[in-house]
Amino acid sequence: MKVLVVGSGGREHAITRALDGSDAVEEIHAAVSNRNPGIVELADSVRELDTNSPDEVVEYAKETDVGYAVVGPEAPLEAGVVDALEDAGVYGFGPRADEARIETDKAWARNFMEENGIDGTPDFEIFESADAAAEYVAEYDGDVAVKPHGLTGGKGVRVTGDQLSKEEAQKYVRESDWDDWVVEERLVGEEFTLQAFVADGELIPSPAVQDHKRAYEGDEGPNTGGMGSYTDAGRLLPFTCDEDYEAALGIMRQVVDALPEYRGVLYGQFMLTSDGPKVVEFNARFGDPEAMNILPLLETDFGEVVRGAERGDLPDATFAERATVCKYAVPEGYPTDPEAGAEITLDVEEGDDTLVFYASVDERDGKLYTTTSRAVAVVGVGDSIAEAEERAENALAGVGDGLRVRHDIGKPDVVQKRIDHMEELR
Numbered sequence: 001m002k003v004l005v006v007g008s009g010g011r012e013h014a015i016t017r018a019l020d021g022s023d024a025v026e027e028i029h030a031a032v033s034n035r036n037p038g039i040v041e042l043a044d045s046v047r048e049l050d051t052n053s054p055d056e057v058v059e060y061a062k063e064t065d066v067g068y069a070v071v072g073p074e075a076p077l078e079a080g081v082v083d084a085l086e087d088a089g090v091y092g093f094g095p096r097a098d099e100a101r102i103e104t105d106k107a108w109a110r111n112f113m114e115e116n117g118i119d120g121t122p123d124f125e126i127f128e129s130a131d132a133a134a135e136y137v138a139e140y141d142g143d144v145a146v147k148p149h150g151l152t153g154g155k156g157v158r159v160t161g162d163q164l165s166k167e168e169a170q171k172y173v174r175e176s177d178w179d180d181w182v183v184e185e186r187l188v189g190e191e192f193t194l195q196a197f198v199a200d201g202e203l204i205p206s207p208a209v210q211d212h213k214r215a216y217e218g219d220e221g222p223n224t225g226g227m228g229s230y231t232d233a234g235r236l237l238p239f240t241c242d243e244d245y246e247a248a249l250g251i252m253r254q255v256v257d258a259l260p261e262y263r264g265v266l267y268g269q270f271m272l273t274s275d276g277p278k279v280v281e282f283n284a285r286f287g288d289p290e291a292m293n294i295l296p297l298l299e300t301d302f303g304e305v306v307r308g309a310e311r312g313d314l315p316d317a318t319f320a321e322r323a324t325v326c327k328y329a330v331p332e333g334y335p336t337d338p339e340a341g342a343e344i345t346l347d348v349e350e351g352d353d354t355l356v357f358y359a360s361v362d363e364r365d366g367k368l369y370t371t372t373s374r375a376v377a378v379v380g381v382g383d384s385i386a387e388a389e390e391r392a393e394n395a396l397a398g399v400g401d402g403l404r405v406r407h408d409i410g411k412p413d414v415v416q417k418r419i420d421h422m423e424e425l426r
Contacts, residue, residue, distance in 0.1 A: 001025045001303055004061050004090070006051050006081060007072030008032035008039060010328075010359035010377045011288035015070050015302075016042045017357075018295040022303030029064040031057050037368065038358040051076050054084030061090050068093065068306055071264070074151055077284050078104040082264075091310040094264035095284050102255065102266075103284040106182045107149045113279065116258040120251050120270070120279040124184035133181035134170040143186035144169070148178040157223060159186055187271035187278050189425060190239050190418050193229075193290050194248050194270065197317060199263045199309035203256050204317045205249055207235045207297065209290040210418070211269075215335060217408040224335045225374060228327040228409040230385055231293045235319075238385070238415055239422040240272060248277040255282065263309055274425040292357050292379050293324040325388040325410035326379045327396060328359070329403045331370040338372040342402025346376065348395045355379040356395070375403060385410050 001024050005016050013036055019025045020042045030036075030043040033051050040046050045064060049056040052075050061069060069085050071077055071094035078100055082092035094100075101108045113121040127133035137144055143161035146169055156178070160169045173181060196205040211229040215221035232238055236245055252268045267283035267290070286294070295302070300317040308314045331338040340362075348356055360373035368376075376399075380391030389410035396405055408414050 001068055001307060002027040002029070002064065002066040003303070003306065004064060004066040004069040005030045005039070005043070005072065006057060006069060006076055008034050008036045008051070009072065009288055010357040010374070011286050011291040012036065012072040013038040013357045013359075014291045014295045015072055015286070018298060018302040019070070022301045024301055024303035024307060027064070027066075029060070029066060031060050034360060035363065036358050037361065037363055038356070052079040052081070054079060054081050057081050058084050058088045058090075061085060061088060066090060068310065070094065070306060072285060074100070074103055074283065074285055078151065092264075093306045093309055095262050099259050099262045100284040102259070102282045104151055105149055106147050106281070107180065109282060110182055110184070112258070116254065118251060118254050118258070118279070119247075120277050122184045122187060122278055124182055127181045127183065128179060130173050130176065130179050130181065133183055134173045136183050137166055137169050137173065140183070144183050145186055146173055147182045147184070148176070149180040149182065150178075161186055163222075187273055187280065189271045189273040189278075190422055191269065191271050191280060192237055192240065192248075193287055194245070194252060194268045195286060195290060195294055196252055196266050197305055197309065197314055198256055198266045199314050200312040201256060201260055202314045203253055203266070204314055205235075205252070206294045206317075207231045207319055208237050208240060208245060208248075209287070209293050210237055211287065211290060212406060212409050217406055222335060224330075226287070226289045226328070227330070227406040228325070228377070229287075229289045229293050230325045230388070230410045231297070231323055232385055233323045233383060234321050237418075239418045244272055244277060251277065251279060272422060289326045289328060289377055292326045292355070292377055294319070296355055296379060296381060297322060297324065322381050322383060323385045323388040324379055324381050325385060325392045326377050327392050327405050327407070327409050328374045328377045329396060329399045329405050330374050331372060332402050332404055334372070334374070334404065339402065340370050340372050342370045343400055344368040344370060344376055344403065345398055345400040346378075346395065347398045348378065353381045354391050354395050355381070370403060385415060386412055
């Protein structure tokens with residue numbers, strides 16, 4: 001197999017590493033928007049181009065004579081990169097633009113869920129006017145989440161009763177750059193993510209992950225693209241049970257049944273409430289950082305997963321029953337006022353239990369510096385969350401000045417807080 005990876009973040013570094021470990025993959029080529037040193041080290045060739053341009057991606061795919069492509073980010077999916085690759089005879093492991101609307105158009109996604117009777121759908125309303133959405137926020141009996149229709153990199157959603165008051169939410173909606181909004185009931189509980197390989201109606205799930213969107217320790221501050229995440233040793237999280245996992249998996253199966261042409265990775269973000277899992281959103285690709293938790297645990301050859309999807313015969317993928325903790329180092333001020341240019345100094349001896357994934361960095365004179373986005377992620381792997389967290393922390397000990405880490409991710413007291421919260425809700 002010759003495979004093209006589209007994208008240049010930490011998620012794509014993890015995808016490239018998983019493909020590099022595949023016996024089925026002969027060559028890896030990467031279409032990137034910025035040079036990721038981790039991808040550069042592993043790939044046979046790297047081309048900087050507009051990854052949201054179907055024409056540019058297809059041209060590079062033809063030059064490298066690849067037969068397969070794995071598209072990492074959501075924006076190329078929305079732009080129709082998979083559609084164009086398919087027209088050029090390249091199998092794209094990712095949904096076409098039409099199916100990717102499950103992520104790229106929040107209004108379409110909620111209507112799709114309602115029309116197909118998907119379980120876990122929250123109460124929602126759709127608006128094409130910011131003023132109308134703001135008025136509904138004021139009138140709604142309870143707290144709400146306000147969401148722009150399109151892609152916002154995980155930073156467009158605001159929740160009343162948690163992040164801001166209803167008055168502040170109205171002001172945010174009216175003063176934003178968006179006109180189209182989904183306003184839905186605020187879901188109370190603990191969030192978790194379930195990711196699955198999908199092809200021809202088959203769905204192979206991975207262990208559940210808990211991401212940490214808020215910028216600062218104690219779940220304070222604005223939303224980010226994700227400051228870090230963890231898995232437990234097995235498919236469950238400490239605050240979930242088999243019934244919760246199966247209910248979430250059942251919801252994802254309903255989605256796949258209603259989208260029979262869907263392929264690639266389906267990402268379900270759920271809120272575990274007192275009434276079971278409710279759908280926060282679906283994504284049409286691996287999460288970032290969640291891919292960095294899951295792919296290192298994948299025991300099945302990832303190249304065979306991609307090839308099996310193309311053949312209509314997904315392998316029954318298995319995952320190591322070990323815990324992972326991922327922590328991102330980000331520039332000071334991220335996400336609201338990030339300061340670029342800090343030198344990144346990691347002294348990590350990588351192995352099976354400690355992994356480094358680069359996201360957005362500048363490489364100059366053999367040294368790495370921050371940009372204005374998430375810089376580098378470290379993943380610790382262990383027999384327990386506590387062991388994995390300690391390894392991640394040790395690896396980040398010398399990350400350098402001008403960078404910030406949410407050190408509380410995976411800490412025993414934070415994990416126990418999640419457990420206590422769910423016990424209280426139940």
